[in-house]
Amino acid sequence: MWSSTLLLGIMSYEATAQNRMGRPAQTLEPIVEKIIAEVNNNSQIEQLAFELLDVVGPRLVGTSGMSNANQWALKKFESWGIPGRNQQFGEWEGWERGVSHIDMVYPRIKTLAGTQLAWSPSTKGKTIEGEVIALPEIKDSLEFQRWLPSVKGKYVMISMPQPTGRPDHDWEKYGTKESIEKMNKNRDSLAMAWANKLRATGYNVNSIPGILEEAGAVGILTSNWSREFGANKIFGARSKKVPTLDISLEDYGILYRLSQNGIKPRIAVNTSSKQLGPVPSFNTIAEIKGTEKPNEYVILSAHLDSWEGGSGATDNGTGTIAMMEVARVLKKLLPNPKRTILIGLWGSEEQGLNGSRSFVLDNPEIVEKTQAVFNLDNGTGRVENINGSGFVHAYDYVGRWLSAVPFQITREIKTDFPGSPGGGGSDHASFVAAGVPAFMLSSLSWGYYNSTWHTNLDTYDKLVFDDLKSNVILTAIMTYKASEEPELVNREKRVLPLGRDGKPQPWPAIRQPRRTGVGY
Structure with missing residues (x-):
């Protein structure tokens, strides 16, 4: 773990090095320095990982593991003074593993x-x-x-x-x-x-x-x-x-x-094992209420559910605990943000983004006034890529938010603006389809696709906590900057490349979620 003194020393060295390369020195805002110190000196991310992955365990939709996770997350938010609710979006055929x-x-x-x-x-x-x-x-x-x-x-x-x-x-x-x-x-x-x-x-x-x-x-x-x-x-x-x-x-x-x-x-x-019949399915939603613009939102997005081969550590325990830690840090250091910071921990992502798609359809007033969505969902690695999701002006506002983040976190991040809208690989796509600037914070692999993604090896021991803390710092700062923007950002969409018919490809359509399900 880096001490705040060491980290600030590294940042000072980075700024000096940037000067030697002809770049201006980076001056960090006081709130940014506090975020860095809090994450590195008082992080709860390892404790969150233990509680979610070792105690709660895998979180298959329709199982007690998923309902236990919903309750655990709700109680954890409330212990930090962040009100929340479990919002039902449907039901799934219940199943309970036995010996x-x-x-x-x-x-x-x-x-x-x-x-x-x-x-x-x-x-x-x-x-x-x-x-x-x-x-x-x-x-x-x-x-x-x-x-x-x-x-x-x-x-x-x-x-x-x-x-x-x-x-x-x-x-x-x-x-x-x-x-x-x-x-x-x-x-x-x-x-x-x-x-x-x-x-x-x-x-x-x-x-x-x-x-x-x-x-x-x-x-x-x-x-x-x-x-x-x-x-x-x-x-x-x-x-x-x-x-x-x-x-x-x-x-x-x-x-x-x-x-x-x-x-x-x-x-x-x-x-x-036992078949339990239909059981309710939930999203866990929590909010740090905004003061000046309480009906405008910045959304922290991760899916809480998992497959059941391991403990759902990197898919998507890492995204869940990182976003929860971002919420904890911001509640402590920014208790009265300009806009409401909403944390969405979605259910049934693994069966087709059902939780986030339901949220988009069930909460049009929130979707209409969402400034940005930041989504974490592909492993334990530090963020290495941010795609503009097809929004013409994403370069301007995402660039502003990234400029507030320390160089040693952003220096290896590749960006693609305006990028292309996601077609459905993770929950940000549910918001992109509705025209909301939503961004996948794509992580360094660490062997994700072969080693842990949907495998029996997706377990606690694969977590890289230094990288997760880097992601918390990045996301917390970007969320802070997005929440403090004077106005809602421009949502203009790019014209997509031509398809086989010679016409521009259409923007992804809003898709109906599965509100009920049996098995796979």
């Missing part, structure tokens, strides 16, 4: 590394044993239909077995050119063959679980490797009657190799 065991019982005993997928049916606490088989080599759907009765009483593997568990960077570091080429060719040919096999059944990876369970399979086995050591992508089950289990790469490989060599492996599965 589960996945064991190979033949040809030897081995507890398998794997997890029951979200919303998966259970064995209702009973142990169901069965042989493990894989999709067969078939020519067409008729041959598949003739094979289908053989799945009765068995667990069926529907994912391609991987020929290597080493990620590409490991092969590139240690492999010979010949071995790398051979492995890549082998993997590509296996992937093509598996895709052709699945296509020949007449179904796809999403529809075939239902066909297999109707034919009497007692479970579906998948392995969705993320191409990083030990990481599997963990999503939701597509089966409705029998459990779907995602198995780690090597344990899945063991089962596959045994089955292909005539050993007929058997596993025993016991799961006790």
Whole structure:
């Protein structure tokens, strides 16, 4: 952790260096210096991470984890003197994970590394044993239909077995050119063959679980490797009657190799999850009320929900705790901002931005008077890119706000103005579609997409707290500057590039959220 003295010393050195390069020295506003000192001397971000990720845990929509997170966030805001509310936007099919065991019982005993997928049916606490088989080599759907009765009483593997568990960077570091080429060719040919096999059944990876369970399979086995050591992508089950289990790469490989060599492996599965019926879904909303312009807003945006493979640490625990820490710091140092600072912790982002899309439609008076939205949602890294989201004048006002931030935070940030409107990758897109200047504060990767995004490895140990504190300082200062602007910023939209029809592409449309949902 940097002390405020050290940080200010670094800032002084930066300013001197800037002078040597012909740039004017940077003079920080007193409130900015206080924000820096507060974040570096009194940060609560590690405690917030512990409470959210270790105590509350994963926050799948429709589960007690999500409702516990809503309540936790509300109480935390209120403890800082920031009033809040949990605003219902819909309901989702409720599901509660129970204890589960996945064991190979033949040809030897081995507890398998794997997890029951979200919303998966259970064995209702009973142990169901069965042989493990894989999709067969078939020519067409008729041959598949003739094979289908053989799945009765068995667990069926529907994912391609991987020929290597080493990620590409490991092969590139240690492999010979010949071995790398051979492995890549082998993997590509296996992937093509598996895709052709699945296509020949007449179904796809999403529809075939239902066909297999109707034919009497007692479970579906998948392995969705993320191409990083030990990481599997963990999503939701597509089966409705029998459990779907995602198995780690090597344990899945063991089962596959045994089955292909005539050993007929058997596993025993016991799961006790529960279907709870429809449960309400919420956004957690908190506000630091403005004094001069209380009906105009700056919005701090992050989604509170997560998938369930890990603890939802970098997707999006990091965005949540950073925005909460920004709110805490500003409430302490700027208790009476000119405009209202609204914190939106959205629900059901992972199923299609449902929480933020609902908020935009349900709160038109807020949307109409929103100055800017700052969104954090792609990992633990320090912000490295800000896109103007297609607003013609974003360069002017975002540039003003960034100029108040210390050089050592902004010097590596790349900007793209006017940029392009986001199509739906994260919650800022819900506001952009409504014509609101909303900006994704895009983070340095830290291996996000392969290592932690929607994987079983998205856990507390992956957090980089120095980077998160940098993001808190950046966002707090930009929020302060946006809230103090004399007037609402210009929302003029750029003309987008020409499409295939030779006409300018349309601005993204406001999309209807899913107010009710079942499973994935």
